[in-house]
Amino acid sequence: MHYRNFTKDNLKVSALGFGCMRFPILNNDSSKIDEEKAIEMIRYAVDNGVNYIDTAYPYHQGNSELLVGKALKDGYRKKVYLATKLPSWLINSYEDFDKYLDEQLEKLDTEYIDFYLLHTLNKKYWDNLKALNVSKFVDEAKRSGKIKYIGFSFHDNLDVFKEIIDYYDWDFCQIQLNYIDRNYQAGEEGLRYAYNKGISVVIMEPIKGGKLSNPSDEIKSIWELSEIKRTPSEWALRWVLNHKEVSLLLSGMGELEQVKENIKTVSDAKPGHLSKSEIQLIDRVTKIYQEKIKVGCTGCEYCLPCPEKVSIPNIFQIYNDSYVFGTEDNSRSRYKHYIEKGIDASKCVECGNCEAMCPQNIDIRSQLKEAHKKLWM
Known part of the structure; x- marks a missing residue:
């Protein structure tokens, strides 16, 4: 030691x-x-x-x-x-x-x-x-x-x-x-x-x-x-x-x-x-992991609070994990808890407030739809 x-x-x-x-x-x-x-x-x-x-x-x-x-x-x-x-x-x-x-x-x-x-x-x-x-x-x-x-x-x-x-x-x-x-x-x-x-x-x-x-x-x-x-x-x-x-x-x-x-x-x-x-x-390993990331969310939470209580950064983390680490079953299980709590991506009403605040300029509304398809459909 x-x-x-x-x-x-x-x-x-x-x-x-x-x-x-x-x-x-x-x-x-x-x-x-x-x-x-x-x-x-x-x-x-x-x-x-x-x-x-x-x-x-x-x-x-x-x-x-x-x-x-x-x-x-x-x-x-x-x-x-x-x-x-x-x-x-x-x-x-x-x-x-x-x-x-x-x-x-x-x-x-x-x-x-x-x-x-x-x-x-x-x-x-x-x-x-x-x-x-x-x-x-x-x-x-x-x-x-x-x-x-x-x-x-x-x-x-x-x-x-x-x-x-x-x-x-x-x-x-x-x-x-x-x-x-x-x-x-x-x-x-x-x-x-x-x-x-x-x-x-x-x-x-x-x-x-x-x-x-x-x-x-x-x-x-x-x-x-x-x-x-x-x-x-x-x-x-x-x-x-x-x-x-x-x-x-x-x-x-x-x-x-x-x-x-x-x-x-x-x-x-x-x-x-x-x-x-x-x-x-x-x-080199870091680059491979990062290339598999679907959404460039840093978890800064500038998009919060969402008026519909959608847990935007956490959803993107789960979504990314399913690709980066190949944890599809685990990611879907985690996302199920968000659905049960009523804070999943399907609750998005596309008001756009989050995108106006995002320093990464992420197309949050469309990415939430893609995350929901991957994790629930």
């Missing part, structure tokens, strides 16, 4: 963090964690150098924090930095801040949280938290010793990211980044922006929720051109860790073998370790 500096205090964190949202489960029920296997995985990771454990209030329907608390008994709590997240969408009053923090401390069976994040910030949640004086809460929580460092995880466009970064003296932040999503949400530009402000950056979705682990034969043939043979997952992790601006990446590991493989991968994945030819190989 190698370690990188984290926060302005230059804490040493493992390049691999353990994301606690994809534990092995029982009876196909995400709320029922296989505790024996999950605890074995966490402790194996810690015993082999991982010292950053990341969970959150809603993971495994509220049971991830409880499991992590159990896994960190027997002296393991002192060996790690523990991160969890405030459920931003549940905060309706100032009192809610302490209510949820205290509940999380109890569930985790700990006196303090090393790294506390405002979870899944977008403009809507951020504006609400600001109005409720979240900075005052953070300052008081730090003074009381309940949390040591403060950050946020992010899901919105680059402009909103920069606004949040500039608002407060953050210790760190967490963004989505992988070799396909270089310009998605905060993206590489956001990564550099935070780094240049002295804010440490944690990366989530380095393998895009596992999608980059199962490539097509076309992409497999490109990976085979490398003199050094690596798994698709390893290529994805190494691309992220090649960035000097990255402090660590999170991997939501579901079995012990994944833990072992990822620990081995990051052991020598230091900034700048990839050769020029290896970077060119990854760029």
Whole structure:
């Protein structure tokens, strides 16, 4: 394992963090964690150098924090930095801040949280938290010793990211980044922006929720051109860790073998370790994925809110995934939930409001029709 500096205090964190949202489960029920296997995985990771454990209030329907608390008994709590997240969408009053923090401390069976994040910030949640004086809460929580460092995880466009970064003296932040999503949400530009402000950056979705682990034969043939043979997952992790601006990446590991493989991968994945030819190989793979994209939607959400509640960016993501990753059955299953909620493309009345706001100049109305044909017809 190698370690990188984290926060302005230059804490040493493992390049691999353990994301606690994809534990092995029982009876196909995400709320029922296989505790024996999950605890074995966490402790194996810690015993082999991982010292950053990341969970959150809603993971495994509220049971991830409880499991992590159990896994960190027997002296393991002192060996790690523990991160969890405030459920931003549940905060309706100032009192809610302490209510949820205290509940999380109890569930985790700990006196303090090393790294506390405002979870899944977008403009809507951020504006609400600001109005409720979240900075005052953070300052008081730090003074009381309940949390040591403060950050946020992010899901919105680059402009909103920069606004949040500039608002407060953050210790760190967490963004989505992988070799396909270089310009998605905060993206590489956001990564550099935070780094240049002295804010440490944690990366989530380095393998895009596992999608980059199962490539097509076309992409497999490109990976085979490398003199050094690596798994698709390893290529994805190494691309992220090649960035000097990255402090660590999170991997939501579901079995012990994944833990072992990822620990081995990051052991020598230091900034700048990839050769020029290896970077060119990854760029070739990126280009193939991007050429399969049907709609050039970046998920900026300028098109929202739709007056008919059509979930435009999410529909385009599902639509693109069906082509890029060949996940037709999965995409149709996901889209079915949108139909059940009444937020699918068929609800579009072609008012055109979205197209007037789209910075990518996408013909949204016609593309929604094509997406509906693909995903439902």
